[in-house]
Amino acid sequence: MGRRPSSETMRQSALRLPNDLHEKLVAAGGSRGMGEEIRRRLEASFDAEPKLKTTDRRTGELLEAIAHLADTIALDAEWHADRFAFEVFRTAVDTILAHYQPEGEPEVNAAQVHVFFGIGDKPETVGRTLAATVIRDMPKFKAKR
Numbered sequence: 001m002g003r004r005p006s007s008e009t010m011r012q013s014a015l016r017l018p019n020d021l022h023e024k025l026v027a028a029g030g031s032r033g034m035g036e037e038i039r040r041r042l043e044a045s046f047d048a049e050p051k052l053k054t055t056d057r058r059t060g061e062l063l064e065a066i067a068h069l070a071d072t073i074a075l076d077a078e079w080h081a082d083r084f085a086f087e088v089f090r091t092a093v094d095t096i097l098a099h100y101q102p103e104g105e106p107e108v109n110a111a112q113v114h115v116f117f118g119i120g121d122k123p124e125t126v127g128r129t130l131a132a133t134v135i136r137d138m139p140k141f142k143a144k145r
Contacts, residue, residue, distance in 0.1 A: 058100060065096050 015038070017025070022034070029037030054060050069092050073079050079089035106123045119129045 062096065062100060066093055069093065069096070 025034045077085035079085045
């Protein structure tokens with residue numbers, strides 16, 4: 001039997017459960033016990049939450065779609081480790097992005113000038129510059145996780 005975690009790292013909590021749920025947790029916990037089963041399931045639910053959060057609903061949809069796409073491709077190969085899988089992934093991401101593309105021609109409006117000032121007025125120039133900045137800052141993102 002393993003050591004019990006110290007009271008410094010754990011906190012006891014009382015919880016009311018419906019009888020049928022209690023029975024399911026007892027059965028699922030087996031020799032580990034119901035408390036360990038509850039803890040394991042709660043931790044799994046937090047792990048399942050999206051890692052990237054955004055306040056924009058459409059961006060959240062896009063991120064979820066891309067993550068699902070990567071998981072689907074990973075059934076055969078990792079998109080970042082296999083060149084064919086990479087090209088499949090890139091094409092699929094481009095196709096998904098096209099689904100969200102607004103109507104009309106791209107033009108810089110007055111509200112965007114301060115954001116893109118000094119970068120340029122072509123979407124390709126601004127996009128490449130912003131992407132380079134994000135790529136440069138990626139180690140900082142990883143450190144925050």
